[in-house]
Amino acid sequence: MIPYGKQDISQADIDAVVSVLQSNYLTQGPMVPKFEKTVATHVGAKHALAVNSATSALHIACLALGLGEGDLLWTTPVTFVASANCGLYCGAKVDFVDIDPHTYNLCPKALAAKLERAQQKGTLPKVLVAVHLCGQPCDMEAIHELGRSYGFRIIEDAAHAIGGKYKGEFIGNGRYSDITVFSFHPVKIVTTAEGGMALTNDADLAARMDLLRSHGVTRDQSLMTHEPDGPWYYQQVDLGYNYRMTELQAALGVSQMERLDAFVARRHELAQRYDQLLANLPVITPLQNSDSYSGLHLYVIRLQLDKISKSHRQVFESLREQGIGVNLHYIPVHTQPYYQAMGFVADDFPEAMAYYREAFSLPMFQGLTNEQQVEVVRALETALA
Numbered sequence: 001m002i003p004y005g006k007q008d009i010s011q012a013d014i015d016a017v018v019s020v021l022q023s024n025y026l027t028q029g030p031m032v033p034k035f036e037k038t039v040a041t042h043v044g045a046k047h048a049l050a051v052n053s054a055t056s057a058l059h060i061a062c063l064a065l066g067l068g069e070g071d072l073l074w075t076t077p078v079t080f081v082a083s084a085n086c087g088l089y090c091g092a093k094v095d096f097v098d099i100d101p102h103t104y105n106l107c108p109k110a111l112a113a114k115l116e117r118a119q120q121k122g123t124l125p126k127v128l129v130a131v132h133l134c135g136q137p138c139d140m141e142a143i144h145e146l147g148r149s150y151g152f153r154i155i156e157d158a159a160h161a162i163g164g165k166y167k168g169e170f171i172g173n174g175r176y177s178d179i180t181v182f183s184f185h186p187v188k189i190v191t192t193a194e195g196g197m198a199l200t201n202d203a204d205l206a207a208r209m210d211l212l213r214s215h216g217v218t219r220d221q222s223l224m225t226h227e228p229d230g231p232w233y234y235q236q237v238d239l240g241y242n243y244r245m246t247e248l249q250a251a252l253g254v255s256q257m258e259r260l261d262a263f264v265a266r267r268h269e270l271a272q273r274y275d276q277l278l279a280n281l282p283v284i285t286p287l288q289n290s291d292s293y294s295g296l297h298l299y300v301i302r303l304q305l306d307k308i309s310k311s312h313r314q315v316f317e318s319l320r321e322q323g324i325g326v327n328l329h330y331i332p333v334h335t336q337p338y339y340q341a342m343g344f345v346a347d348d349f350p351e352a353m354a355y356y357r358e359a360f361s362l363p364m365f366q367g368l369t370n371e372q373q374v375e376v377v378r379a380l381e382t383a384l385a
Protein backbone atom coordinates (compact mmCIF):
# COMPACT_ATOMS: atom_id res chain seq x y z
CA MET A 1 0.00 0.00 0.00
CA ILE A 2 1.31 3.45 -0.89
CA PRO A 3 0.08 5.53 2.08
CA TYR A 4 -1.30 9.06 1.74
CA GLY A 5 1.37 10.36 4.12
CA LYS A 6 4.49 9.01 5.77
CA GLN A 7 7.31 10.26 7.97
CA ASP A 8 10.85 10.65 6.65
CA ILE A 9 13.41 9.46 9.23
CA SER A 10 17.14 9.83 8.53
CA GLN A 11 20.16 8.35 10.32
CA ALA A 12 20.77 11.84 11.77
CA ASP A 13 17.25 11.78 13.28
CA ILE A 14 17.94 8.38 14.85
CA ASP A 15 21.31 9.50 16.22
CA ALA A 16 19.74 12.63 17.72
CA VAL A 17 17.15 10.59 19.61
CA VAL A 18 19.69 7.99 20.77
CA SER A 19 21.98 10.67 22.15
CA VAL A 20 19.12 12.02 24.27
CA LEU A 21 18.54 8.50 25.62
CA GLN A 22 22.19 8.45 26.69
CA SER A 23 21.97 11.91 28.30
CA ASN A 24 20.76 13.00 31.74
CA TYR A 25 17.41 14.40 30.66
CA LEU A 26 14.55 12.53 29.05
CA THR A 27 12.19 15.40 29.80
CA GLN A 28 12.55 19.04 30.92
CA GLY A 29 16.11 19.31 29.63
CA PRO A 30 17.79 21.49 27.01
CA MET A 31 16.29 19.99 23.82
CA VAL A 32 12.75 21.37 24.17
CA PRO A 33 13.96 25.00 24.42
CA LYS A 34 16.33 24.31 21.53
CA PHE A 35 13.48 22.96 19.38
CA GLU A 36 11.31 25.94 20.31
CA LYS A 37 14.07 28.34 19.36
CA THR A 38 14.71 26.49 16.08
CA VAL A 39 11.08 26.70 14.98
CA ALA A 40 10.53 30.27 16.26
CA THR A 41 13.63 31.49 14.44
CA HIS A 42 12.72 29.67 11.26
CA VAL A 43 9.22 31.12 11.01
CA GLY A 44 9.96 34.49 12.62
CA ALA A 45 7.92 34.32 15.85
CA LYS A 46 9.03 35.73 19.22
CA HIS A 47 7.80 32.90 21.46
CA ALA A 48 7.25 29.17 20.95
CA LEU A 49 5.85 26.58 23.35
CA ALA A 50 6.36 22.92 22.48
CA VAL A 51 3.67 20.54 23.74
CA ASN A 52 2.68 16.89 23.34
CA SER A 53 0.25 17.49 20.44
CA ALA A 54 -1.32 20.19 18.31
CA THR A 55 -4.58 19.34 20.07
CA SER A 56 -3.00 20.35 23.39
CA ALA A 57 -1.58 23.48 21.76
CA LEU A 58 -5.05 24.45 20.52
CA HIS A 59 -6.48 23.88 24.00
CA ILE A 60 -3.95 26.08 25.83
CA ALA A 61 -4.16 28.67 23.03
CA CYS A 62 -7.92 28.97 23.58
CA LEU A 63 -7.48 29.16 27.36
CA ALA A 64 -4.75 31.78 27.05
CA LEU A 65 -7.11 33.89 24.93
CA GLY A 66 -9.65 33.69 27.73
CA LEU A 67 -12.16 31.44 25.97
CA GLY A 68 -14.66 30.02 28.43
CA GLU A 69 -18.27 29.35 29.22
CA GLY A 70 -20.70 31.58 27.39
CA ASP A 71 -18.17 32.27 24.62
CA LEU A 72 -18.19 31.13 21.01
CA LEU A 73 -15.44 29.66 18.86
CA TRP A 74 -15.87 29.57 15.09
CA THR A 75 -13.95 27.46 12.62
CA THR A 76 -14.33 25.67 9.29
CA PRO A 77 -16.30 22.43 9.02
CA VAL A 78 -13.65 20.96 6.70
CA THR A 79 -10.94 20.19 9.23
CA PHE A 80 -9.88 17.60 11.74
CA VAL A 81 -12.17 17.54 14.79
CA ALA A 82 -9.43 18.98 17.02
CA SER A 83 -9.82 22.46 15.47
CA ALA A 84 -13.34 22.61 16.92
CA ASN A 85 -13.02 20.42 20.02
CA CYS A 86 -10.60 22.88 21.63
CA GLY A 87 -13.51 25.29 22.06
CA LEU A 88 -15.62 22.63 23.78
CA TYR A 89 -12.74 21.78 26.16
CA CYS A 90 -12.97 25.35 27.45
CA GLY A 91 -16.73 25.18 27.95
CA ALA A 92 -17.38 27.43 24.95
CA LYS A 93 -19.83 26.74 22.12
CA VAL A 94 -18.66 25.99 18.61
CA ASP A 95 -20.04 27.17 15.29
CA PHE A 96 -18.78 26.90 11.72
CA VAL A 97 -18.30 29.06 8.65
CA ASP A 98 -18.71 27.40 5.24
CA ILE A 99 -15.73 26.94 2.93
CA ASP A 100 -14.72 28.65 -0.29
CA PRO A 101 -15.48 26.18 -3.11
CA HIS A 102 -12.10 26.77 -4.77
CA THR A 103 -9.56 26.98 -1.92
CA TYR A 104 -11.56 24.72 0.48
CA ASN A 105 -10.55 27.09 3.29
CA LEU A 106 -12.99 29.04 5.45
CA CYS A 107 -14.62 31.58 3.11
CA PRO A 108 -13.99 35.20 4.16
CA LYS A 109 -17.20 36.38 2.45
CA ALA A 110 -19.27 33.79 4.31
CA LEU A 111 -17.45 34.86 7.48
CA ALA A 112 -18.27 38.55 6.92
CA ALA A 113 -21.94 37.75 6.31
CA LYS A 114 -22.19 35.51 9.36
CA LEU A 115 -20.47 38.12 11.55
CA GLU A 116 -22.96 40.76 10.49
CA ARG A 117 -25.86 38.51 11.45
CA ALA A 118 -24.15 37.51 14.70
CA GLN A 119 -23.64 41.15 15.66
CA GLN A 120 -27.36 41.77 15.39
CA LYS A 121 -28.12 38.69 17.47
CA GLY A 122 -25.35 39.34 20.01
CA THR A 123 -23.64 36.04 19.20
CA LEU A 124 -20.23 37.19 17.98
CA PRO A 125 -17.34 34.73 18.40
CA LYS A 126 -14.50 35.33 20.83
CA VAL A 127 -12.04 33.14 18.92
CA LEU A 128 -11.78 32.15 15.28
CA VAL A 129 -9.65 29.14 14.33
CA ALA A 130 -8.40 29.58 10.77
CA VAL A 131 -7.23 26.26 9.32
CA HIS A 132 -4.74 26.32 6.45
CA LEU A 133 -6.20 23.23 4.77
CA CYS A 134 -3.64 21.11 2.89
CA GLY A 135 -1.06 23.79 3.77
CA GLN A 136 -2.64 26.48 1.64
CA PRO A 137 -2.88 29.64 3.76
CA CYS A 138 -6.30 31.14 4.46
CA ASP A 139 -7.02 34.68 3.31
CA MET A 140 -5.45 35.96 6.53
CA GLU A 141 -5.50 39.63 5.56
CA ALA A 142 -9.29 39.57 5.19
CA ILE A 143 -9.76 37.48 8.35
CA HIS A 144 -7.48 39.79 10.33
CA GLU A 145 -9.43 42.85 9.14
CA LEU A 146 -12.70 41.24 10.23
CA GLY A 147 -11.09 40.38 13.57
CA ARG A 148 -10.30 44.04 14.12
CA SER A 149 -13.82 45.15 13.15
CA TYR A 150 -15.68 42.58 15.24
CA GLY A 151 -13.20 42.10 18.07
CA PHE A 152 -12.48 38.39 17.86
CA ARG A 153 -9.07 36.78 18.41
CA ILE A 154 -7.44 34.55 15.83
CA ILE A 155 -5.70 31.18 16.13
CA GLU A 156 -4.08 29.78 12.99
CA ASP A 157 -4.37 26.00 12.94
CA ALA A 158 -1.27 25.47 10.81
CA ALA A 159 -1.07 21.71 11.42
CA HIS A 160 -0.72 21.36 7.61
CA ALA A 161 1.32 24.42 6.92
CA ILE A 162 4.76 24.50 8.54
CA GLY A 163 7.31 25.69 5.98
CA GLY A 164 4.62 27.43 3.92
CA LYS A 165 4.44 31.16 3.23
CA TYR A 166 1.68 33.74 2.99
CA LYS A 167 2.50 36.92 1.05
CA GLY A 168 6.20 36.09 1.16
CA GLU A 169 6.45 35.43 4.92
CA PHE A 170 6.49 32.15 6.81
CA ILE A 171 3.26 30.88 8.34
CA GLY A 172 3.70 31.18 12.09
CA ASN A 173 5.19 34.67 12.21
CA GLY A 174 1.93 35.90 13.70
CA ARG A 175 1.42 38.95 11.50
CA TYR A 176 -2.31 38.22 11.15
CA SER A 177 -3.13 36.22 14.27
CA ASP A 178 -2.62 35.92 18.02
CA ILE A 179 -1.34 32.35 18.11
CA THR A 180 -0.28 29.81 15.47
CA VAL A 181 -0.30 26.06 16.11
CA PHE A 182 1.77 23.39 14.35
CA SER A 183 1.37 19.59 14.55
CA PHE A 184 4.23 17.10 14.45
CA HIS A 185 2.17 13.94 14.03
CA PRO A 186 3.98 11.48 11.68
CA VAL A 187 1.70 12.19 8.71
CA LYS A 188 2.41 15.93 8.94
CA ILE A 189 5.34 17.67 7.26
CA VAL A 190 7.81 17.50 10.17
CA THR A 191 7.40 14.92 12.92
CA THR A 192 8.24 14.35 16.57
CA ALA A 193 6.06 11.18 16.69
CA GLU A 194 3.38 13.03 18.67
CA GLY A 195 3.86 16.71 19.27
CA GLY A 196 2.74 20.23 18.67
CA MET A 197 3.76 23.84 19.15
CA ALA A 198 2.05 27.16 19.84
CA LEU A 199 3.77 30.32 18.58
CA THR A 200 3.00 33.92 19.45
CA ASN A 201 4.59 37.36 19.53
CA ASP A 202 2.72 38.26 22.72
CA ALA A 203 4.80 37.71 25.89
CA ASP A 204 1.70 37.48 28.12
CA LEU A 205 0.05 34.84 25.97
CA ALA A 206 3.34 32.91 25.91
CA ALA A 207 3.64 33.06 29.71
CA ARG A 208 0.06 31.87 30.14
CA MET A 209 0.53 28.96 27.75
CA ASP A 210 3.81 28.09 29.49
CA LEU A 211 1.97 27.78 32.82
CA LEU A 212 -0.96 25.87 31.33
CA ARG A 213 1.21 23.19 29.70
CA SER A 214 2.77 22.28 33.04
CA HIS A 215 0.13 22.12 35.82
CA GLY A 216 -0.19 25.89 36.25
CA VAL A 217 2.93 25.65 38.40
CA THR A 218 5.70 28.24 38.40
CA ARG A 219 9.15 28.76 39.91
CA ASP A 220 9.19 32.35 38.68
CA GLN A 221 9.07 34.59 41.79
CA SER A 222 7.49 37.46 39.91
CA LEU A 223 4.40 35.32 39.29
CA MET A 224 4.02 34.22 42.95
CA THR A 225 1.62 35.67 45.48
CA HIS A 226 4.33 35.90 48.16
CA GLU A 227 8.05 35.37 48.77
CA PRO A 228 9.13 31.73 48.27
CA ASP A 229 9.09 29.67 51.47
CA GLY A 230 12.60 28.49 50.53
CA PRO A 231 14.74 27.33 47.62
CA TRP A 232 12.46 24.28 47.13
CA TYR A 233 9.42 26.42 46.57
CA TYR A 234 7.06 26.44 43.61
CA GLN A 235 3.55 27.76 43.38
CA GLN A 236 0.45 26.65 41.56
CA VAL A 237 -1.18 29.83 40.34
CA ASP A 238 -3.56 28.41 37.74
CA LEU A 239 -5.16 25.07 36.82
CA GLY A 240 -2.89 23.61 34.14
CA TYR A 241 -2.21 20.25 32.54
CA ASN A 242 0.70 18.01 31.76
CA TYR A 243 1.05 18.77 28.06
CA ARG A 244 4.86 18.74 28.01
CA MET A 245 6.92 17.46 25.08
CA THR A 246 9.75 15.04 25.91
CA GLU A 247 13.44 15.58 25.12
CA LEU A 248 13.36 12.62 22.72
CA GLN A 249 10.61 14.25 20.70
CA ALA A 250 12.31 17.64 20.72
CA ALA A 251 15.63 16.15 19.55
CA LEU A 252 13.82 14.48 16.66
CA GLY A 253 12.13 17.80 15.89
CA VAL A 254 15.40 19.76 15.85
CA SER A 255 16.92 17.20 13.49
CA GLN A 256 13.83 17.17 11.23
CA MET A 257 13.77 20.97 11.02
CA GLU A 258 17.09 20.89 9.15
CA ARG A 259 15.25 19.25 6.26
CA LEU A 260 12.02 21.27 6.43
CA ASP A 261 12.75 23.43 3.39
CA ALA A 262 13.80 20.38 1.37
CA PHE A 263 10.65 18.52 2.47
CA VAL A 264 8.35 21.31 1.30
CA ALA A 265 10.31 21.78 -1.93
CA ARG A 266 9.93 18.06 -2.73
CA ARG A 267 6.20 18.31 -2.01
CA HIS A 268 5.97 21.15 -4.52
CA GLU A 269 7.81 19.06 -7.12
CA LEU A 270 5.35 16.23 -6.57
CA ALA A 271 2.37 18.59 -6.75
CA GLN A 272 3.55 20.03 -10.06
CA ARG A 273 4.02 16.53 -11.43
CA TYR A 274 0.51 15.54 -10.26
CA ASP A 275 -0.92 18.69 -11.87
CA GLN A 276 0.61 17.61 -15.20
CA LEU A 277 -0.14 13.90 -14.90
CA LEU A 278 -3.79 14.57 -14.01
CA ALA A 279 -4.37 17.37 -16.52
CA ASN A 280 -6.52 15.27 -18.86
CA LEU A 281 -8.49 13.38 -16.25
CA PRO A 282 -12.00 14.32 -15.03
CA VAL A 283 -10.71 15.67 -11.72
CA ILE A 284 -10.18 19.13 -10.26
CA THR A 285 -6.59 19.55 -9.09
CA PRO A 286 -5.86 21.84 -6.12
CA LEU A 287 -5.81 25.55 -6.74
CA GLN A 288 -2.62 27.19 -5.51
CA ASN A 289 -3.07 30.82 -4.55
CA SER A 290 -0.47 32.97 -6.31
CA ASP A 291 0.16 35.03 -3.15
CA SER A 292 1.26 32.03 -1.13
CA TYR A 293 3.55 29.02 -0.95
CA SER A 294 1.66 26.05 0.46
CA GLY A 295 3.19 23.64 2.96
CA LEU A 296 1.43 21.03 0.79
CA HIS A 297 0.67 18.60 3.58
CA LEU A 298 -2.10 17.18 1.37
CA TYR A 299 -2.87 16.95 -2.32
CA VAL A 300 -6.68 16.87 -2.58
CA ILE A 301 -8.50 16.23 -5.85
CA ARG A 302 -12.22 16.55 -6.55
CA LEU A 303 -13.94 14.19 -8.97
CA GLN A 304 -15.99 15.71 -11.77
CA LEU A 305 -18.84 13.30 -11.14
CA ASP A 306 -20.88 14.56 -14.09
CA LYS A 307 -18.09 13.41 -16.42
CA ILE A 308 -17.69 9.86 -15.13
CA SER A 309 -19.96 6.87 -14.66
CA LYS A 310 -18.41 5.82 -11.33
CA SER A 311 -19.40 7.09 -7.92
CA HIS A 312 -17.03 8.82 -5.51
CA ARG A 313 -17.12 5.75 -3.32
CA GLN A 314 -16.42 3.36 -6.22
CA VAL A 315 -13.36 5.36 -7.26
CA PHE A 316 -12.13 5.49 -3.67
CA GLU A 317 -12.64 1.75 -3.16
CA SER A 318 -10.97 0.89 -6.46
CA LEU A 319 -7.89 2.92 -5.47
CA ARG A 320 -7.68 1.18 -2.11
CA GLU A 321 -8.03 -2.20 -3.83
CA GLN A 322 -5.17 -1.25 -6.13
CA GLY A 323 -2.94 -0.53 -3.14
CA ILE A 324 -3.25 3.26 -3.10
CA GLY A 325 -3.87 4.54 0.42
CA VAL A 326 -6.19 7.40 -0.48
CA ASN A 327 -7.96 9.15 2.36
CA LEU A 328 -10.69 11.74 2.80
CA HIS A 329 -9.71 14.96 4.57
CA TYR A 330 -12.14 15.61 6.11
CA ILE A 331 -15.59 14.38 7.06
CA PRO A 332 -17.24 17.75 7.81
CA VAL A 333 -17.03 18.14 11.58
CA HIS A 334 -20.63 19.34 11.94
CA THR A 335 -21.87 15.98 10.60
CA GLN A 336 -20.16 14.02 13.37
CA PRO A 337 -22.72 12.55 15.79
CA TYR A 338 -21.21 14.49 18.68
CA TYR A 339 -21.86 17.74 16.80
CA GLN A 340 -25.21 16.65 15.36
CA ALA A 341 -26.36 16.29 18.95
CA MET A 342 -25.78 20.05 19.29
CA GLY A 343 -28.29 20.67 16.53
CA PHE A 344 -26.15 20.99 13.41
CA VAL A 345 -27.58 19.56 10.21
CA ALA A 346 -25.54 18.59 7.15
CA ASP A 347 -27.02 21.27 4.89
CA ASP A 348 -26.00 24.08 7.24
CA PHE A 349 -22.75 24.22 5.25
CA PRO A 350 -23.51 23.23 1.64
CA GLU A 351 -20.05 23.94 0.18
CA ALA A 352 -18.46 21.69 2.79
CA MET A 353 -20.93 18.94 1.89
CA ALA A 354 -20.33 19.36 -1.86
CA TYR A 355 -16.60 19.03 -1.19
CA TYR A 356 -17.19 15.94 0.94
CA ARG A 357 -19.07 14.23 -1.91
CA GLU A 358 -16.22 14.71 -4.42
CA ALA A 359 -12.86 15.02 -2.65
CA PHE A 360 -10.08 12.72 -1.58
CA SER A 361 -6.35 12.97 -0.89
CA LEU A 362 -3.78 11.30 -3.12
CA PRO A 363 -0.47 10.15 -1.59
CA MET A 364 1.73 13.17 -0.82
CA PHE A 365 4.89 12.92 1.26
CA GLN A 366 8.53 13.76 0.73
CA GLY A 367 9.58 10.11 0.36
CA LEU A 368 7.09 9.38 -2.44
CA THR A 369 9.12 8.44 -5.53
CA ASN A 370 8.34 9.57 -9.07
CA GLU A 371 7.68 5.92 -9.97
CA GLN A 372 5.21 5.49 -7.11
CA GLN A 373 3.50 8.66 -8.19
CA VAL A 374 3.04 7.32 -11.73
CA GLU A 375 1.59 4.15 -10.17
CA VAL A 376 -0.92 6.30 -8.27
CA VAL A 377 -2.00 8.08 -11.44
CA ARG A 378 -2.33 4.79 -13.40
CA ALA A 379 -4.49 3.40 -10.60
CA LEU A 380 -6.64 6.51 -10.69
CA GLU A 381 -7.07 6.17 -14.47
CA THR A 382 -8.19 2.57 -13.96
CA ALA A 383 -10.54 3.59 -11.16
CA LEU A 384 -12.16 6.32 -13.27
CA ALA A 385 -12.54 4.22 -16.45
Ligand SMILES: *Cc1c(COP(=O)(O)O)cnc(C)c1O
Pocket residue numbers: 052053054055056079080082083131157159160182183184185194195196
Ligand atom coordinates in the same frame (compact mmCIF):
# COMPACT_ATOMS: atom_id res chain seq x y z
C1 LIG B 1 -3.46 16.80 12.77
C2 LIG B 1 -4.30 17.97 13.00
C3 LIG B 1 -4.57 18.46 14.28
C4 LIG B 1 -4.17 17.72 15.53
O1 LIG B 1 -2.84 17.47 15.59
P1 LIG B 1 -2.27 16.48 16.72
O2 LIG B 1 -0.82 16.86 16.81
O3 LIG B 1 -2.47 15.10 16.18
O4 LIG B 1 -2.99 16.72 17.97
C5 LIG B 1 -5.28 19.63 14.40
N1 LIG B 1 -5.74 20.28 13.33
C6 LIG B 1 -5.53 19.83 12.07
C7 LIG B 1 -6.03 20.61 10.92
C8 LIG B 1 -4.82 18.65 11.88
O5 LIG B 1 -4.65 18.18 10.64
